[in-house]
Amino acid sequence: MSSSDSHCRVAVLGATGLVGRTMIQVLEERNFPVGELVPIASARSAGQAIPFRGKDFIVREPSAEAFRGVDIALFSAGATASREWASVAASEGAIVIDNSSAFRMDPDIPLVVPEVNPEKIFREDGTPEKIIANPNCSTIQMVVVLKPLYDRYGVKRVVVSTYQSVTGKGKAGRDALESELAGEPQEQFTHFHQIAFNAVPQIDTFTDNGYTKEEMKMVNETRKIMGDDSISVSPTTVRIPVYGGHGESLNIELEKEFDIEEVRALLAGSPGIIMQDDPSARIYPMPLTSYERDEVFVGRVRRDYWHPQTLNMWIVADNLRKGAATNAVQIAEVVIAKR
Numbered sequence: 656m657s658s659s660d661s662h663c664r665v666a667v668l669g670a671t672g673l674v675g676r677t678m679i680q681v682l683e684e685r686n687f688p689v690g691e692l693v694p695i696a697s698a699r700s701a702g703q704a705i706p707f708r709g710k711d712f713i714v715r716e717p718s719a720e721a722f723r724g725v726d727i728a729l730f731s732a733g734a735t736a737s738r739e740w741a742s743v744a745a746s747e748g749a750i751v752i753d754n755s756s757a758f759r760m761d762p763d764i765p766l767v768v769p770e771v772n773p774e775k776i777f778r779e780d781g782t783p784e785k786i787i788a789n790p791n792c793s794t795i796q797m798v799v800v801l802k803p804l805y806d807r808y809g810v811k812r813v814v815v816s817t818y819q820s821v822t823g824k825g826k827a828g829r830d831a832l833e834s835e836l837a838g839e840p841q842e843q844f845t846h847f848h849q850i851a852f853n854a855v856p857q858i859d860t861f862t863d864n865g866y867t868k869e870e871m872k873m874v875n876e877t878r879k880i881m882g883d884d885s886i887s888v889s890p891t892t893v894r895i896p897v898y899g900g901h902g903e904s905l906n907i908e909l910e911k912e913f914d915i916e917e918v919r920a921l922l923a924g925s926p927g928i929i930m931q932d933d934p935s936a937r938i939y940p941m942p943l944t945s946y947e948r949d950e951v952f953v954g955r956v957r958r959d960y961w962h963p964q965t966l967n968m969w970i971v972a973d974n975l976r977k978g979a980a981t982n983a984v985q986i987a988e989v990v991i992a993k994r
């Protein structure tokens with residue numbers, strides 16, 4: 656760290672966005688040892704004040720100078736900005752934790768969920784990697800649940816359907832829903848079609864194989880994080896008009912036989928998971944109740960009606976928290992704990 660005490664200089668690139676603002680909130684809530692906050696955003700926001708621990712910090716535009724002396728740089732300004740600034744920040748001495756898709760599938764850059772593969776944060780010599788990628792929000796919540804099942808039973812195949820919050824598309828995604836609900840005319844639809852009162856089975860653009868880029872992120876990132884290319888993920892990703900979190904219906908085929916009560920106990924005791932599974936009392940996870948929470952909520956756990964070695968469940972997590980900001984801050988916590 657650059658300062659003599661235990662306090663770090665922390666930069667947030669994308670500080671005025673939904674994820675960036677949540678990062679700053681999470682840093683404050685988790686009492687991360689921030690000595691100085693360096694909020695960075697585009698020229699549109701330069702000069703704006705960002706409150707943190709009762710003090711205002713002024714937003715700057717990205718530059719080598721802005722990253723000078725920074726210990727931890729949390730990036731959430733999109734892939735183009737990450738490609739432009741990650742190596743600059745790293746060469747200024749920062750450990751970059753990047754929320755964009757820019758480096759996730761780069762074989763030289765680790766893709767980390769602290770509940771799953773925290774060891775990837777460090778090189779063999781024990782020093783932290785200079786750039787660490789944060790996975791896609793829909794992947795993060797799924798692998799938190801897959802990890803304990805994988806370790807105990809092995810995971811063969813996952814069929815996943817997502818129900819994703821409009822906040823997954825940032826400020827523009829949230830504002831589009833509000834504007835549509837207010838009946839304002841739309842020049843073009845941010846979510847490809849009207850999202851108010853609708854469900855749109857397209858997140859990001861389609862690839863040649865008929866899956867969207869969002870779906871292929873779930874396929875490829877899951878294998879990389881779990882360190883197992885034999886896991887087949889079969890996703891359908893859908894945008895729905897909610898705030899507060901992404902829901903996922905999971906159908907998970909395991910390698911070994913399981914006892915359903917043992918599965919519930921295993922998940923309940925696993926890091927980052929809260930069970931909400933009492934259907935008779937109408938208790939199950941929902942976006943509204945996972946809003947502003949850091950955990951992955953799991954419910955509706957049951958054996959597949961037709962396939963005895965397969966599980967069904969419904970999981971929800973706040974995409975701006977565990978799906979982005981909290982996961983990044985957790986990585987930063989692992990980095991500084993070792994210093």
Ligand SMILES: NC(=O)c1ccc[n+]([C@@H]2O[C@H](COP(=O)([O-])OP(=O)(O)OC[C@H]3O[C@@H](n4cnc5c(N)ncnc54)[C@H](OP(=O)(O)O)[C@@H]3O)[C@@H](O)[C@H]2O)c1
Binds near residue numbers: 675824825
């Ligand atoms: N939303 C989610 O659930 C989620 C989950 C996981 C990962 N992510 C990733 O996190 C990133 C940000 O997402 P978001 O939802 O927070 O988006 P957002 O609300 O649209 O915010 C984007 C932020 O990036 C800044 N920015 C854009 N272009 C920039 C540039 N060229 N230089 C500097 N700053 C720039 C914006 O600054 P201005 O305010 O000045 O425009 C704003 O602070 C994206 O890469 C996204 O894929 C998002």
